[in-house]
Amino acid sequence: MGDAAIAEGLPIVAAGVGVVRRGTRVLDAIDVTIEPRARTFILGANGAGKSTLLRVLHGLLAPDAGTVTWGSGRSRPAGQAMVFQRPVLLRRSAAGNVRHALALRGVRGSEAQRRTDDALSRVGLGEIGARPARVLSGGEQQRVALARAWALEPEVLFLDEPTASLDPPATRAVESIVEAIHARGTTIVMTTHSLGQAKRLADTVIFLSAGKVTECTDASQFFASPHSSEGRIFVEGERL
Amino acid sequence: MDTISQSFALALSMVAHLDARLTQIVGLSVTVSLASTLCSAVIGLPLGAAMAIARFPGRDPVIVTLNAAMGLPPVVVGLLVYLLLSRAGPLGAFGLLFTPTAMVIAQTILIVPIVAALTRQVVEDAWAEYREQLRSLDASWWQSSTTLLWDTRWSLLTVLLAGFGRAASEVGAVIIVGGNIDGVTRVMTTAIALETSKGDLALALGLGIVLLTLVMALNVGAHLTRQWARARFG
Numbered sequence: 173m174g175d176a177a178i179a180e181g182l183p184i185v186a187a188g189v190g191v192v193r194r195g196t197r198v199l200d201a202i203d204v205t206i207e208p209r210a211r212t213f214i215l216g217a218n219g220a221g222k223s224t225l226l227r228v229l230h231g232l233l234a235p236d237a238g239t240v241t242w243g244s245g246r247s248r249p250a251g252q253a254m255v256f257q258r259p260v261l262l263r264r265s266a267a268g269n270v271r272h273a274l275a276l277r278g279v280r281g282s283e284a285q286r287r288t289d290d291a292l293s294r295v296g297l298g299e300i301g302a303r304p305a306r307v308l309s310g311g312e313q314q315r316v317a318l319a320r321a322w323a324l325e326p327e328v329l330f331l332d333e334p335t336a337s338l339d340p341p342a343t344r345a346v347e348s349i350v351e352a353i354h355a356r357g358t359t360i361v362m363t364t365h366s367l368g369q370a371k372r373l374a375d376t377v378i379f380l381s382a383g384k385v386t387e388c389t390d391a392s393q394f395f396a397s398p399h400s401s402e403g404r405i406f407v408e409g410e411r412l
Numbered sequence: 413m414d415t416i417s418q419s420f421a422l423a424l425s426m427v428a429h430l431d432a433r434l435t436q437i438v439g440l441s442v443t444v445s446l447a448s449t450l451c452s453a454v455i456g457l458p459l460g461a462a463m464a465i466a467r468f469p470g471r472d473p474v475i476v477t478l479n480a481a482m483g484l485p486p487v488v489v490g491l492l493v494y495l496l497l498s499r500a501g502p503l504g505a506f507g508l509l510f511t512p513t514a515m516v517i518a519q520t521i522l523i524v525p526i527v528a529a530l531t532r533q534v535v536e537d538a539w540a541e542y543r544e545q546l547r548s549l550d551a552s553w554w555q556s557s558t559t560l561l562w563d564t565r566w567s568l569l570t571v572l573l574a575g576f577g578r579a580a581s582e583v584g585a586v587i588i589v590g591g592n593i594d595g596v597t598r599v600m601t602t603a604i605a606l607e608t609s610k611g612d613l614a615l616a617l618g619l620g621i622v623l624l625t626l627v628m629a630l631n632v633g634a635h636l637t638r639q640w641a642r643a644r645f646g
Contacts, residue, residue: 232544260542260545263566264645276551276555277550307646
């Protein structure tokens with residue numbers, strides 16, 4: 173992926189972003205920047221607004237206040253993909269799910285087949301591409317979702333607690349796939365409630381508390397000495 | 413009591429021996445109802461999917477109207493189609509009244525609301541699950557509809573069977589626009605109505621048995637297909 177592609181939809185800049193849901197301010201005056209190539213983790217307690225911020229940055233949710241710009245544009249670019257907490261797979265084979273996503277982006281024929289086979293083998297599902305996706309195990313389903321994202325060759329990949337309902341081996345598999353996708357040059361933006369996972373993977377941490385950003389800092393610095401009291405409680409809490 | 417058991421025995425033997433009159437009537441019934449089911453699939457499936465996904469002012473009243481139209485009285489539909497197709501009507505020039513085509517038109521009007529309303533329900537449930545994922549993949553409105561229709565194909569099979577069942581078993585519309593002409597527009601339901609009033613209970617009962625068996629077999633088939641699909645595709 174060349175620098176020309178990077179220039180298209182990055183950096184992602186949220187300025188003064190606010191989201192109100194049923195009278196409650198879910199996000200309040202958020203100013204964050206997603207830098208190219210980095211692995212940015214959005215951390216915070218349940219209900220802090222992590223998933224909402226992720227959706228705003230991906231362009232799935234229009235903010236009620238403020239703006240989001242992708243590169244120089246105000247409309248969401250095509251070079252993005254997202255993996256959800258519960259993998260949403262179609263009633264088709266695993267390979268069919270990947271091919272469907274490619275077809276939506278206009279990739280068909282032998283090129284689609286090549287990218288499908290490649291993505292499935294990279295997530296370790298090369299053997300079971302023909303199996304119906306929705307009867308696979310939870311961990312395998314999430315890997316199909318990752319293969320689908322991989323095949324799209326996105327410049328940014330958003331992941332919303334992708335390991336929240338997986339056991340440790342499946343979690344490790346997902347983490348190493350995310351690492352492999354990042355190694356290829358894809359920018360990663362991910363939410364998690366696992367501090368250990370953030371420590372293993374994050375370059376940058378955005379810490380949310382009650383819809384506000386209390387820290388946006390280098391990961392190693394955040395885990396060593398969080399600035400905000402909320403961040404400290406979060407990091408300390410995990411140590412107890 | 414004697415008449416009933418005699419008629420029943422005669423009816424069974426007609427069914428067993430594939431009586432010519434009986435098979436002709438059953439054949440026409442199935443052909444007409446299949447044709448109207450096909451027509452309502454072509455109209456009702458996209459319409460239902462569109463209603464599930466589209467958001468426009470006045471959507472709720474349209475949905476309520478569509479749901480209410482599932483209960484359209486067949487005789488009223490028959491009357492309206494009769495008026496359209498009769499010599500003096502706007503489509504009178506085509507000479508379709510009292511032909512199987514007229515019956516297909518009437519049945520299609522009758523079951524399009526069933527297919528569309530049930531499709532909307534099925535697709536809307538799927539849309540709730542897939543909406544974010546499809547938007548994330550930049551699926552257009554049209555791509556989302558076709559994706560959802562294909563993904564719910566096994567549920568939609570049951571929807572189409574519900575439409576076919578209604579078409580095959582209604583009598584009010586086809587008797588008005590078809591005219592119940594022997595060998596031309598006589599179907600199972602109109603024949604049962606006529607033969608019963610004439611006192612030919614055996615033919616009426618025989619047709620009744622075939623009609624019930626057909627409806628039952630279709631539903632068993634649909635049920636098994638869905639079970640298989642659920643085990644196979646999740």
